[in-house]
Amino acid sequence: MKKILIVLLVMITSLVYSNNLNKYESKRVFDKTMDAIFNNNFEKYKDDPEMTRALMTSKESLEDENWDTYLQWFKENKYEVLEVKEGKNKSTLTVKATFNSFADIPNDDVMGIIFTEVYKASKNKIKSLDEEDDIFDEEFMINVTNKLMDKSKKETKEIKVYMDKVNGKWDLIEDEDNDDDIVNMELISTMTPLLEKFLEITTEFEGFEGF
Numbered sequence: 001m002k003k004i005l006i007v008l009l010v011m012i013t014s015l016v017y018s019n020n021l022n023k024y025e026s027k028r029v030f031d032k033t034m035d036a037i038f039n040n041n042f043e044k045y046k047d048d049p050e051m052t053r054a055l056m057t058s059k060e061s062l063e064d065e066n067w068d069t070y071l072q073w074f075k076e077n078k079y080e081v082l083e084v085k086e087g088k089n090k091s092t093l094t095v096k097a098t099f100n101s102f103a104d105i106p107n108d109d110v111m112g113i114i115f116t117e118v119y120k121a122s123k124n125k126i127k128s129l130d131e132e133d134d135i136f137d138e139e140f141m142i143n144v145t146n147k148l149m150d151k152s153k154k155e156t157k158e159i160k161v162y163m164d165k166v167n168g169k170w171d172l173i174e175d176e177d178n179d180d181d182i183v184n185m186e187l188i189s190t191m192t193p194l195l196e197k198f199l200e201i202t203t204e205f206e207g208f209e210g211f
Contacts, residue, residue, distance in 0.1 A: 024084040026091035026163045029054050029170040034079050038071075053169035069138050072145045074099060074191040082158065091170065093161040099190040101155035102148060102197040107204055110197065113147045148194060159186035 021027050033054045036042050042059060045051040076099075083094035102110075121140050162173045162183050173183045189196070 024086045026170045027081050027084045054171040069141045073194045089165045091163040097159050097190045098156045100152040105151050107201050
């Protein structure tokens with residue numbers, strides 16, 4: 001009975017603390033932005049005054065013709081805000097990120113999946129392998145991604161997310177004072193682990209025919 005009461009107390013304390021974090025506007029904007037991106041809920045927030053700036057920059061990302069492919073990489077990601085340090089125009093969020101990691105998949109296995117899909121694509125389309133633009137299309141990338149997702153593992157880590165307020169509206173910081181450094185690289189890295197895996201493979205096989 002004592003253990004049950006302790007568990008209930010912890011759950012209630014966590015719930016109250018989480019609700020208290022919602023008093024921070026930057027936290028609310030972050031949560032809504034993630035929802036809009038992952039669930040394509042832009043219509044849900046179109047009349048939300050807090051989302052005027054964040055919604056505009058998020059929609060710009062969706063204009064990329066390869067967005068549907070990119071979304072497969074991180075659509076299952078989860079982000080939980082643990083702590084908020086919000087100032088007048090700057091805010092730092094401590095976030096627990098849960099995402100798919102591809103680090104433990106051997107590079108040879110990844111190459112095997114890619115070559116198998118290349119063969120299928122070239123056979124189905126009765127095309128020459130020289131016609132890369134016809135083979136490495138969105139369908140090809142989604143097929144490769146789905147197979148690699150099956151082999152991925154869930155990873156959880158704490159990251160820092162940085163936001164700023166411009167003209168009274170919060171959004172994720174893209175860069176700091178027009179610096180070339182990307183401020184929210186930790187957040188971006190949780191959305192691009194598969195891209196990092198592809199870059200790792202490209203580096204390893206550089207110099208081989210076809211790379």
